[in-house]
Amino acid sequence: MTQIVQMKGMNKYFGKLHVLKDIDLSVEQGEVVVIIGASGSGKSTLIRCVNGLEEFESGRLEVDGQALAPKGGNQQSLAEIRKEVGMVFQQFNLFPHLTVKKNIMLAPQKVKNTSQTVANATAERLLERVGIGSQADKYPSHLSGGQQQRVAIARALAMEPRLMLFDEPTSALDPEMIGEVLDVMRELAKEGMTMMVVTHEMGFAREVADRVIYIHEGQIVEQGKPDDVFDNPQNERTQAFLSRVLAH
Amino acid sequence: MDSQFQFDWQAAINSIPFLIKGIPYTLMISFGGLAIGFALGIIFGLLSINKQWFLKWPATAYIEIFRGTPILVQVLFIFYGLPDLIGGPIDPLTAGIAAIALNSGAYISEVVRGGVQSIDKGQAEAGLSLGLTRSQTFWSIIWPQAFRRMIPPLGNQAIVSIKDTSLFSVIGVGELVRQGQVYIASTFTAFEVYFVVAIMYLAITLSLSLILRLVERRGLASV
Numbered sequence: 001m002t003q004i005v006q007m008k009g010m011n012k013y014f015g016k017l018h019v020l021k022d023i024d025l026s027v028e029q030g031e032v033v034v035i036i037g038a039s040g041s042g043k044s045t046l047i048r049c050v051n052g053l054e055e056f057e058s059g060r061l062e063v064d065g066q067a068l069a070p071k072g073g074n075q076q077s078l079a080e081i082r083k084e085v086g087m088v089f090q091q092f093n094l095f096p097h098l099t100v101k102k103n104i105m106l107a108p109q110k111v112k113n114t115s116q117t118v119a120n121a122t123a124e125r126l127l128e129r130v131g132i133g134s135q136a137d138k139y140p141s142h143l144s145g146g147q148q149q150r151v152a153i154a155r156a157l158a159m160e161p162r163l164m165l166f167d168e169p170t171s172a173l174d175p176e177m178i179g180e181v182l183d184v185m186r187e188l189a190k191e192g193m194t195m196m197v198v199t200h201e202m203g204f205a206r207e208v209a210d211r212v213i214y215i216h217e218g219q220i221v222e223q224g225k226p227d228d229v230f231d232n233p234q235n236e237r238t239q240a241f242l243s244r245v246l247a248h
Numbered sequence: 249m250d251s252q253f254q255f256d257w258q259a260a261i262n263s264i265p266f267l268i269k270g271i272p273y274t275l276m277i278s279f280g281g282l283a284i285g286f287a288l289g290i291i292f293g294l295l296s297i298n299k300q301w302f303l304k305w306p307a308t309a310y311i312e313i314f315r316g317t318p319i320l321v322q323v324l325f326i327f328y329g330l331p332d333l334i335g336g337p338i339d340p341l342t343a344g345i346a347a348i349a350l351n352s353g354a355y356i357s358e359v360v361r362g363g364v365q366s367i368d369k370g371q372a373e374a375g376l377s378l379g380l381t382r383s384q385t386f387w388s389i390i391w392p393q394a395f396r397r398m399i400p401p402l403g404n405q406a407i408v409s410i411k412d413t414s415l416f417s418v419i420g421v422g423e424l425v426r427q428g429q430v431y432i433a434s435t436f437t438a439f440e441v442y443f444v445v446a447i448m449y450l451a452i453t454l455s456l457s458l459i460l461r462l463v464e465r466r467g468l469a470s471v
Contacts, residue, residue, distance in 0.1 A: 051376075051377050052376075053373055053376065053377065079379065079381070082376065082377060082378070082379040083379040085377070086377070086378075087373075087374075087377040089370060089373070089374065091368075091370050093368075093370040093371060093373065093374035094374075095371065095374070095389055095393075096393065097392045097393050097396070106378070106380075106388065106389075107378035107379055107380060110380055110384050110388065111378065111379040111380060111384075152374075155378070156377075156378070159378060159379060
């Protein structure tokens with residue numbers, strides 16, 4: 001199998017704080033990896049390193065066969081990597097001055113020089129796919145949170161990424177809208193998209209993940225098939241974390 | 249001492265044709281200066297938020313110098329001081345436009361800096377994560393949003409600068425106040441003439457406020 005992401009001995013600091021400690025992790029093509037852990041454990045930082053939104057201090061990182069250098073190194077591969085990696089944020093980060101459709105068309109037109117006609121058709125197709133074809137000409141602020149996050153997914157998909165990163169995609173949503181976003185992600189996983197998902201949705205993790213990774217204080221403490229991690233965690237810190245989040 | 253003063257409407261009306269000749273100068277200095285000031289504001293405002301110290305420091309120095317000294321001193325320096333340096337006279341109109349440009353440029357730099365910094369950093373992250381370059385991210389995502397937020401303070405600066413041009417009567421540009429002074433020298437109707445001058449400034453600034461309010465409403469309608 002092709003490996004899309006490879007991390008070897010990766011370390012990351014915020015000042016003196018050691019946020020990622022000797023991370024070894026690889027993600028295979030088509031694999032859905034769900035990363036769980038407490039707030040501040042470094043799980044968001046981990047996926048933000050994959051597309052260079054965070055720099056790391058030491059170790060090796062390869063994304064889709066291209067090495068991304070540690071801080072201070074040659075970052076030439078970054079532009080190519082970002083074209084291949086889509087990202088969905090907790091706060092959606094849609095562009096408020098552009099219509100929904102223009103949000104989706106922007107990157108293909110600017111980065112890939114896709115023609116207006118093609119970009120337009122792609123945007124319409126993707127909006128249908130995430131179930132909001134009728135909202136194309138509205139501005140993001142006129143949409144519900146769930147709809148906005150689905151637009152954000154469509155926007156990332158418009159670049160035809162090889163890998164999708166999800167950084168707590170449902171954490172800012174009202175409870176009744178979480179389902180519609182998870183449905184889109186579930187579909188995406190079914191179609192074979194490679195995904196790295198940071199989430200607190202344990203039900204989603206159990207159902208959709210090929211592998212669950214538990215991070216504690218910047219270290220991968222446990223990983224495995226969802227059933228193994230959730231039903232039979234080996235590490236006591238995983239046990240403690242799961243008993244807290246699964247209790248309610 | 250009881251005042252026998254009566255407002256002389258005829259004197260006020262008579263002064264209008266002469267005073268009105270000052271308006272083109274007032275407008276030319278204001279808007280000529282503001283146009284250049286806007287360009288300076290974009291350049292120095294963006295430089296002042298640059299991480300490179302050799303870009304940031306000169307920009308910050310410019311902003312602090314022109315915000316921290318009176319515009320009257322600035323225009324006197326340009327008109328009377330600079331000719332010593334460049335070895336030739338500067339005409340009053342040019343000096344006035346230069347003073348408004350440099351002065352408003354410093355304030356507009358701060359408006360630009362504030363506008364750009366007010367945009368959530370998630371916007372830049374979204375742009376970069378989609379593969380846009382830093383400059384594409386800035387000009388197609390950050391700037392349009394920042395500019396919208398800059399419209400009210402820019403309008404404010406325009407009004408301040410229009411009023412500042414009244415100080416340039418000291419270097420003899422035939423703007424509104426200068427016209428008033430010249431007129432009063434022969435008619436001695438100070439009250440009436442300055443009253444008309446004030447009304448003319450008000451007409452200019454109120455029209456501008458009105459236009460800005462319309463622009464703002466249109467700009468905000470889509471967000």
